[in-house]
Amino acid sequence: xxxxxxxxxxxxxxxxxxxxxxxxxxxxxxxxxxxxxxxxxxxxxxxxxxxxxxxxxxxxxxxxxxxxxxxxxxxxxxxxxxxxxxxxxxxxxxxxxxxxxxxxxxxxxxxxxxxxxxxxxxxxxxxxxxxxxxxxxxxxxxxxxxxxxxxxxxxxxxxxxxxxxxxxxxxxxxxxxxxxxxxxxxxxxxxxxxxxxxxxxxxxxxxxxxxxxxxxxxxxxxxxxxxxxxxxxxxxxxxxxxxxxxxxxxxxxxxxxxxxxxxxxxxxxxxxxxxxxxxxxxxxxxxxxxxxxxxxxxxxxxxxxxxxxxxxxxxxxxxxxxxxxxxxx
Numbered sequence: 663x664x665x666x667x668x669x670x671x672x673x674x675x676x677x678x679x680x681x682x683x684x685x686x687x688x689x690x691x692x693x694x695x696x697x698x699x700x701x702x703x704x705x706x707x708x709x710x711x712x713x714x715x716x717x718x719x720x721x722x723x724x725x726x727x728x729x730x731x732x733x734x735x736x737x738x739x740x741x742x743x744x745x746x747x748x749x750x751x752x753x754x755x756x757x758x759x760x761x762x763x764x765x766x767x768x769x770x771x772x773x774x775x776x777x778x779x780x781x782x783x784x785x786x787x788x789x790x791x792x793x794x795x796x797x798x799x800x801x802x803x804x805x806x807x808x809x810x811x812x813x814x815x816x817x818x819x820x821x822x823x824x825x826x827x828x829x830x831x832x833x834x835x836x837x838x839x840x841x842x843x844x845x846x847x848x849x850x851x852x853x854x855x856x857x858x859x860x861x862x863x864x865x866x867x868x869x870x871x872x873x874x875x876x877x878x879x880x881x882x883x884x885x886x887x888x889x890x891x892x893x894x895x896x897x898x899x900x901x902x903x904x905x906x907x908x909x910x911x912x913x914x915x916x917x918x919x920x921x922x923x924x925x926x927x928x929x930x931x932x933x934x935x936x937x938x939x940x941x942x943x944x945x946x947x948x949x950x951x952x953x954x955x956x957x958x959x960x961x962x963x964x965x966x967x968x969x970x971x972x973x974x975x976x977x978x979x980x981x982x983x984x985x986x987x988x989x990x991x
Contacts, residue, residue, distance in 0.1 A: 667725030668925070668962070670935075670969040675923060678728040678894075679721050681714060682929040683742065687735040689763050690799035691785070692863050693826055693855060709931045711745040713949055717927060719752065720958050724966075726925075728757040730783070734929065737766040743773050750778030759783060761824075763798070764806035771813055782813055786823045788832050789839060797832070814846060822849040822909075827874050828867035840878050843906025851896050851909035856938065870915035871897075884908055895922070913938065919972040925965065933965040938973035 668676040685703050687694075709717070718729065729749065736742055750758055759781035760774065767784070786806065788794045794803035813821055825832070825839050842848050855868045878884060884899035887907055895918040896909035912918075919936075926934040931946025943965035949958060 668721075668966040670966055672920075672969075672971050674921070674969070675725065676925055676966050676969065677725050678730070678924045679718065679726045680730045680732055680924060680926045681718065682732050682734065682927065683711075683714065683736050683745075684708060684734040684739040685929045686738050687733055687763070688738055688765055688800070689735070689802070691763075691787075692797055692799075693828070693867070695799075703930055708929050709927075709946060711741065711748075713931070713946070714927070715745070715748055715752075716949070716955075717931075717945060717958070718749065720955055720962060721925075722752060722754040723955075724959060724962055727755060729755055730759045730761060732761040735763050735765070736760060737762055737770055743770070743777055746774070746777040746779060757781070761785075764809045765800070765802045767809035768805065768812050771809070771816055771818075775816060775818070780818060781820060781822075782818050783822045783824055784810060784813075785826075786810070786839070787826050787828075788835055790835065793832065793835075810848075814848070819847065820849050821847075822851055825850060825852050826855055827852045827869055827871065828855055828863075829869040831863075831867055833869065833874075833877075836874055836877055837881060840901075840908050843908055844901055844904045845906075847905040849896075849898075849907045849909055851911055853911045854914050856913055868914070871910040871912040872915055875899075875910060878908065913973070917972060919970075922969075925969075933962065935965050935969035936973055939970055941968070941970070 670676065685708070718726070731746070731749075733739070746760075749755070758779065760779050761783040762785075764784045764786070767782075784806070787797050788803070791801065791803040794806075795801040810821065810823070823839070823842065827833065827836070836852070839850050843850050852871055852874045854871055875884065882901055885902060887898035887900050889898065895913075896911050899908045899910075900906070901908070922936075924937075926937060927945070928934055928942070931944070931949065932942040933945055934942050943961055945958060945961055948961065
């Protein structure tokens, strides 16, 4: 088996694989769900768990050490927990996290912990119940907040709360969201709105994280947090004396392409070297046609090699055709 780390043409080592296990979701977030109705993928079109595990094992043999399980909403897929138990026992993985909208999370916390999941990323674009319902299409804020607090009480760490920053939509809540880090060890991360598909939003809600940070620092200074070896793209800060962190993920205003270490496996079995690119490499077809591990490894290696240097998108410019729900963000 090929043992050298995955590396692209620009000498970036790729050790992080984000895995979408389903395109289905129990919310309809305005920046994710398109205006037009798009049929969901059939069960036959979605990778089976054993197929995902095989692809991940191949990835690990090539140098993947970090996995993030995403969707859609991963907790809506049947039999996710046995899959996670197998995943957490794979030798070579040092970091396994789950991204969720939190609606079903409270019922799954104990079995997730038993399966070996310690790290959670939870979407939370508003602290207002009415606005949460408006943004997601469902009045579930109380369930999500209860799950966040329960996860904290059970020792999940870190708990990252992802906020899509949107002008004239939730920008009046940025101070309240960041203030959560003053009393809890949460990592509140502001993510720039990205032009994916055909979202159900009027106008252009984009605002740069430079502006978000400027607004936050009108009330109190943010101190930089030293980076660690396993950090992602977030610029990390902390209010003086606060147990939590405030992070900024800025794919458009300060893209981090030169240090990007990510590949993505879509729910439909495509290897996607860049989120903000339409380039994909088919794994599901050769896998189901009986391809060997060596043949699948070659696709993996070629996909990594051809990862673009930069996505080239700017605010208000080109859009990516694919839906976030099937890629996993």
